Amino acid sequence: MRIVIGYVLAVLAAYLVGCVVVSQGNIASVVALGFDVTLSQRIDSAIHDIANMTPIYLPLIAIAFLIALPVSAWVISRFPHLKRLGYVLGGCVALIAIHVILKTVLGLSGVATTRTLAGLLAQGLAGAIGGYCYYRAITWQRQPSAD
Secondary structure (H helix, E strand, O other), X not given: OHHHHHHHHHHHHHHHHHHHHHHHHHHHHHHXXXXXXXXXXXXXXXXXXXXXXHHHHHHHHHHHHHHXXXXXXXXXXXOHHHHHHHHHHHHHHHHHHHHHHHHHHHOOOOOHHHHXXXXXXXXXXXXXXXXXXXXXXXXXXXXXXXX
């Protein structure tokens, strides 16, 4: 059960962080054009992206993690002392792979911010956060009560 919960948490965390990174990256482009953007507009943009990227981006992340987490577990089985790092890197690679594969196979950047190295690495950070959430979920230990 922990694996399933961890998987769901990982996908949701990567999706939420990834969407916020996308919206803020897009806003950075608007600001670079000389427009002012308020904090309220930044928050509205992030909420809009989280709500509206779900049909396309969430399934891509779910599939990427469905591949990355078992592969990470296999690698970790050979290097068990690197469990945390393994899942963090697995999540990072998963999200970067989505965008590299889209660009290579379809010739397009599905997310505008991934056209730059910084944007691509920011998506990798979102995946790393998802991988860390997975690690925490599967290794979580309930503390015994003091009673």
